Amino acid sequence: MILLLADANVEGHVQRLFSLIQHGEWAEFWDYLDARILKLQDVGLLPSSSDGEVWHVCQRQQAILLTNNRNDEGPESLEATIRSHTTPSSLPVFTFGDAEEILRDPAYAERVVEALLDNLLRLGSMRGVGRVWLP
Amino acid sequence: MTDIEIIDRGRGPQLSTSRITVQDLVPYFLRQCGYDEIRAAMPSLSDEEIAVVERYVREHRDEVLEQDRRIRARAAARRKPAHAAEDEREARLQRLESTRNRIRRQRQVREP
Numbered sequence: 001m002i003l004l005l006a007d008a009n010v011e012g013h014v015q016r017l018f019s020l021i022q023h024g025e026w027a028e029f030w031d032y033l034d035a036r037i038l039k040l041q042d043v044g045l046l047p048s049s050s051d052g053e054v055w056h057v058c059q060r061q062q063a064i065l066l067t068n069n070r071n072d073e074g075p076e077s078l079e080a081t082i083r084s085h086t087t088p089s090s091l092p093v094f095t096f097g098d099a100e101e102i103l104r105d106p107a108y109a110e111r112v113v114e115a116l117l118d119n120l121l122r123l124g125s126m127r128g129v130g131r132v133w134l135p
Numbered sequence: 136m137t138d139i140e141i142i143d144r145g146r147g148p149q150l151s152t153s154r155i156t157v158q159d160l161v162p163y164f165l166r167q168c169g170y171d172e173i174r175a176a177m178p179s180l181s182d183e184e185i186a187v188v189e190r191y192v193r194e195h196r197d198e199v200l201e202q203d204r205r206i207r208a209r210a211a212a213r214r215k216p217a218h219a220a221e222d223e224r225e226a227r228l229q230r231l232e233s234t235r236n237r238i239r240r241q242r243q244v245r246e247p
Contacts, residue, residue, distance in 0.1 A: 009159040012176040029231070032238045040154075047153045047179055051146060054154070070158040070206050076145030098210065100162045103176055111224065118227045121234055133213065135220070 002035040002120055004094075005058055007067035008047060011039065013102040014066055020106075020113050029117045038063060051078035055085065055093070064091050064120075068099040079131075088128035094119065097133050111135050139184055141191045147202065148191065150184050160188045161203050 006014035018037055021030050040047060043061050045054060051071075055078060058065045073079040082093060094116065101108040115135035119126060126132060140151040149156040155177055163173045170185050192199050215223065 008154045008179050009156070009177055011178050012174075015178075028235065028238060048151065049154060050144060051154075068159060069210075070161070071156050072145070072147040074145035074147075078146070097214070100176075114224065114227055114231065118231055121230075135224070 002033050002123070003038055003061065003063035004035060005038045005040070005043060005054075005063040005065050007054070007065060008040060009068045009070075010066055010096060010099050013068075013096065013099050016102055016109060017113055017116065020109055021117075024110075024113075026113055026117060029121070033117075033120050035120065051076060052081045054078070055081045058093075059085075059090055062091065064123075065093045067093060067095055069095045082130045086128060086130045090128055090130075091123075092119075092126045092129050092132045094132050094134055097135055139187045141187065148195075150187065153179065153184060155180060155184070155188075157188055157191055157199060158202060158206060160185070161192065161199060164189060164192050165203070 004014070014037060021027060040049065040054070043057050043063060045057055049057075054065060057063075067078065069079075071077055071079075078093065096102065096112065098108070102112055103109075112134050119132055119134070137152055141148045141157065142151045143149070147156050147158055159177070160173060163176065170182055173185055174180055214220075
């Protein structure tokens with residue numbers, strides 16, 4: 001089973017992607033991967049949890065964080081956490097290249113689905129890379 | 136009830152009640168989206184939280200727009216040239232097709 005944690009800033013975007021997967025030609029990949037989408041509260045996180053807390057909970061619970069990247073890259077940021085704490089066995093963080101476009105452009109959303117599934121199917125070789133951009 | 140404020144935890148201005156940052160919402164305000172459209176993207180936000188961010192953006196417009204410009208420049212610098220992105224997509228689709236065939240063969244073996 002693969003767990004995907006939708007960050008608070010992309011819950012609607014992840015729902016849109018999930019809908020595309022379920023109603024399109026990609027459903028058999030989703031079933032094969034046995035993937036589940038979780039929200040912050042499903043893994044015991046608060047809406048206001050810090051980037052560090054979110055990243056560490058994802059690693060402990062073996063969930064892949066899906067997020068956006070419009071934040072500063074200061075010492076408390078997700079980027080700083082990834083750089084400081086990623087080990088060769090760490091799960092990557094999947095970051096949407098342009099989250100807003102997922103809701104505006106169906107063709108872009110389709111490309112994100114392709115990239116998401118392709119990376120999930122190759123997850124074994126994705127450990128330790130830190131961040132994976134979709135697409 | 137918890138007061139909703141804009142605070143900075145080292146990742147840019149954000150809501151005190153949520154991980155969602157001011158910059159997460161800026162593209163929606165720039166497109167003049169309504170609260171319902173913003174909530175479709177970030178369903179955990181309340182009207183009060185969106186209003187607090189909206190007020191912050193109004194009161195710090197120049198600073199917020201400059202930060203948005205830097206974020207867009209960072210994203211543009213990361214983006215691959217169109218031909219490279221297209222080549223990458225083609226390779227991805229080939230891998231997916233190959234995996235799809237493998238999944239179907241496995242299913243046929245299990246469910247003849």
